[in-house]
Amino acid sequence: xxxxxxxxxxxxxxxxxxxxxxxxxxxxxxxxxxxxxxxxxxxxxxxxxxxxxxxxxxxxxxxxxxxxxxxxxxxxxxxxxxxxxxxxxxxxxxxxxxxxxxxxxxxxxxxxxxxxxxxxxxxxxxxxxxxxxxxxxxxxxxxxxxxxxxxxxxxxxxxxxx
Numbered sequence: 001x002x003x004x005x006x007x008x009x010x011x012x013x014x015x016x017x018x019x020x021x022x023x024x025x026x027x028x029x030x031x032x033x034x035x036x037x038x039x040x041x042x043x044x045x046x047x048x049x050x051x052x053x054x055x056x057x058x059x060x061x062x063x064x065x066x067x068x069x070x071x072x073x074x075x076x077x078x079x080x081x082x083x084x085x086x087x088x089x090x091x092x093x094x095x096x097x098x099x100x101x102x103x104x105x106x107x108x109x110x111x112x113x114x115x116x117x118x119x120x121x122x123x124x125x126x127x128x129x130x131x132x133x134x135x136x137x138x139x140x141x142x143x144x145x146x147x148x149x150x151x152x153x154x155x156x157x158x159x160x161x162x
Contacts, residue, residue: 010053
């Protein structure tokens with residue numbers, strides 16, 4: 001940003017890294033720094049450009065573009081609003097949206113929950129058997145037959161309840 005200082009460092013991958021370096025802007029030599037470190041004080045838009053450095057017997061760095069952004073201008077204090085209040089139309093729209101949201105989301109959820117609880121409470125509980133059996137005492141005539149045939153079951157009545 002305009003007015004700030006920018007530091008450029010040129011160093012080798014292998015020690016010693018603090019060697020003298022030539023700094024270039026847009027292909028033109030700016031200056032040589034003995035420690036490989038250059039600072040541009042209070043940059044302006046005119047400092048924007050393509051920078052690179054060169055250390056003799058080691059080579060040249062890839063170029064890097066420096067962008068300088070302008071300082072933001074602040075409006076006079078009298079033109080900045082202190083508090084923003086929504087217009088009545090926006091407030092009405094907001095309330096309508098909240099109401100619609102409740103109608104579309106909350107009430108169907110509430111109604112479906114009530115229906116599910118109601119269905120759960122009225123479900124068959126398993127206490128009533130769907131099929132029941134009733135046995136009666138055999139008559140004396142049947143008792144006589146049963147004595148003759150031990151493997152015959154007598155007097156069974158089956159009732160089905162649906």
